Amino acid sequence: MICKKGQLDKTCLFPISSPQDTIELPAQQQAQFRKGEHNMEERATGFNTVRNQRKPMWTKPTQSTFRNRMIRDRHLYLMLLPVIGFYLLFKYAPMVGEIIAFKDYRFADGIFRSNWVGFKHFTSLFQSIDFWRVLRNTLLLNVYSLVLGFPVPILLALLLNEVRKEWYKRTVQNLLYLPHFISWVVLGGIFIAMLSPSTGVVNLVLTKVFGIEPIYFMASSGWWPVAYTLSGIWREAGWGTILYLAAMASIDPQQYEAAKMDGASKLRQIWHITLPGIRSTIAILLVLRMGHMMDVGLEQTLVLQNMSVLDVADVISTYVYRVGLQNMNYSYTTALGLFQSAVGLILVVGVNRVTRVFGERGLW
Numbered sequence: 001m002i003c004k005k006g007q008l009d010k011t012c013l014f015p016i017s018s019p020q021d022t023i024e025l026p027a028q029q030q031a032q033f034r035k036g037e038h039n040m041e042e043r044a045t046g047f048n049t050v051r052n053q054r055k056p057m058w059t060k061p062t063q064s065t066f067r068n069r070m071i072r073d074r075h076l077y078l079m080l081l082p083v084i085g086f087y088l089l090f091k092y093a094p095m096v097g098e099i100i101a102f103k104d105y106r107f108a109d110g111i112f113r114s115n116w117v118g119f120k121h122f123t124s125l126f127q128s129i130d131f132w133r134v135l136r137n138t139l140l141l142n143v144y145s146l147v148l149g150f151p152v153p154i155l156l157a158l159l160l161n162e163v164r165k166e167w168y169k170r171t172v173q174n175l176l177y178l179p180h181f182i183s184w185v186v187l188g189g190i191f192i193a194m195l196s197p198s199t200g201v202v203n204l205v206l207t208k209v210f211g212i213e214p215i216y217f218m219a220s221s222g223w224w225p226v227a228y229t230l231s232g233i234w235r236e237a238g239w240g241t242i243l244y245l246a247a248m249a250s251i252d253p254q255q256y257e258a259a260k261m262d263g264a265s266k267l268r269q270i271w272h273i274t275l276p277g278i279r280s281t282i283a284i285l286l287v288l289r290m291g292h293m294m295d296v297g298l299e300q301t302l303v304l305q306n307m308s309v310l311d312v313a314d315v316i317s318t319y320v321y322r323v324g325l326q327n328m329n330y331s332y333t334t335a336l337g338l339f340q341s342a343v344g345l346i347l348v349v350g351v352n353r354v355t356r357v358f359g360e361r362g363l364w
Helices: 027-053 065-072 074-102 120-126 129-149 151-161 166-181 184-194 201-208 224-236 241-249 253-261 266-277 279-290 298-304 307-313 316-326 330-357
Strands: none
Touching: 065 074, 074 120, 074 330, 120 330, 129 151, 129 224, 129 307, 129 316, 151 166, 151 241, 151 266, 166 224, 184 224, 184 298, 224 298, 224 307, 241 266, 241 279, 253 266, 266 279, 279 330, 298 316, 316 330
8 A cells, every 4th residue: 555645544544754755555454454444334334224213202292283272262262152052052952853753753752752653754755745746846946046046146246346436335235235134024025015916016017118917926826936036036135245245355456457458358357357266155155055955935935925826835844834833743744854954965965076076165
């Protein structure tokens, strides 16, 4: 081994004082140096392997994130307790009573001591002509409300979103929200008076302006579903614009500015910016609306219906009221309510899945 001046490493231990001087180590000493170098490399490799295989040290787990949130937001959760209590008491606790759909319920025996009859009431339900009639009426009225009533809040929200005068916009919003806070007893009376064949405003216009004979809207089986649908739109369309206006407020204004610079008209901006911005809100509200396809409001139907239009105005809610409460046939109508809830659940789950297929978030 040749060692030069300034060299001091594993193979050379004798630095040379002069650059011309060199020393050649014996072969035996060179072999010992190489062996020692090999052993040092093996030890370093083994140390790295052991270090990589070392198990992580146990550390004390940190406090639960949920517990931290509970402590931090304890006042908000305390405010939520009345709401939770309401749903537990009036929504979940009554589910115990669904068992009477499979029993021959009697007041004297109570819920748990009444005789078990299995699917007897469901069999009677599906064999009843009245059941299929009220089911048809319920579905038709909900389809009319969905097709004609669901787009109206969207259109109203689009129109209100384009209003630039704040005082005018707020005034129109208040007038649109007002019917929602009026009872159906009052609102139904106003609606019936407007459609009266003798003194109603609508028939006066038809008679004086267009020369048409008065129409008995509320006594005609053909016109009653139309009147029912329009009354529901009148009451709820304005209130339904709130969520859509909130969704439109979250759209970035820079998108509209860029569209204006590209020469897009108002209709193009609505079609390519506003509607895609509220698409997820529309999807969620549609899923929720499908959950009520088997349900028609009892108050609205009772106020507007009469014996002349019972063939189209008798729905599940009024049928349950008449047969269950007035005739005291509780087990039969409970079976009907259970069927109604099951169909509503299937519709919600199905529409939610279709919504997710189209790329929207859905309810879950």
